[in-house]
Amino acid sequence: MLRKIAGIIFVAGEEGVTLNELAALLNLSPTEIKPMIEEVQQTLKDHPLSPIDLVQFGERFLYVTQADLDPLIKNFAQSPLQQKLSRPAIETLAIVAYRQPITRMTIDEIRGVSSQAMLQKLVSRDLIKEVGKLEAPGRPILYGVTDYFLNYFALSSLEDLPPIEDLALNSQTASEELFSLKRWEINLFDQEE
Known part of the structure; x- marks a missing residue:
């Protein structure tokens, strides 16, 4: 189920996805989804090769580049x-x-x-x-x-x-x-x- 959550958030892109949208897609309650999102967040933080974080902006969850990579990513994007x-x-x-x-x-x-x-x-x-x-x-x-x-x-x-x-x-x-x-x-x- 964690892989499904991670995949949906990935496909949602910059717009992200809400807890309720994830729950509806996976036929689970928001209270069941919330700890799974937290587990995905922790897995991304703990993995030494992960360049991304799962964050929540308002009601939406989305992936962002980890803060320590910001200068490098900014230079690449502006090239x-x-x-x-x-x-x-x-x-x-x-x-x-x-x-x-x-x-x-x-x-x-x-x-x-x-x-x-x-x-x-x-x-x-x-x-x-x-x-x-x-x-x-x-x-x-x-x-x-x-x-x-x-x-x-x-x-x-x-x-x-x-x-x-x-x-x-x-x-x-x-x-x-x-x-x-x-x-x-x-x-x-x-x-x-």
């Missing part, structure tokens, strides 16, 4: 290489790939929103880089893709990108295919393998 690209980042990356060299202002005009944060994220992941400056007032930065971008997507050159016209013919809109998360989803943790 740009551990996060997948969001839809806005993928859109920005595709625009740079198809229209390079391109300024942030032009990207903003195409997307209809500011792309500054997306450009910073893509630069930090080595997918785009500064390729020059436009000979215009303020000398805005021109962006282009990196060799890592080509390597990651197994492209020998930008000519290997699918033509935008083909994308428009084969889908409801070009942006649905061009910005498809399945096509462009990146987990840069793979780059170390």
Whole structure:
């Protein structure tokens, strides 16, 4: 029964689960469940390899990282290489790939929103880089893709990108295919393998 309780709390994730929800799921009373939860809590605390604690926030029970691991976990979670690209980042990356060299202002005009944060994220992941400056007032930065971008997507050159016209013919809109998360989803943790 302890394993079932531990499993339900695990699956509940960040939302956690209440004592009454556990009791209903396991066909037990809350008074029967409470000592079992305490036993799971103690087992996690006592096990030398356990990185988690079972805590109660309000009415809900959930797992959290043990306090002594907080700095390490925080650094890992904030590392740009551990996060997948969001839809806005993928859109920005595709625009740079198809229209390079391109300024942030032009990207903003195409997307209809500011792309500054997306450009910073893509630069930090080595997918785009500064390729020059436009000979215009303020000398805005021109962006282009990196060799890592080509390597990651197994492209020998930008000519290997699918033509935008083909994308428009084969889908409801070009942006649905061009910005498809399945096509462009990146987990840069793979780059170390």
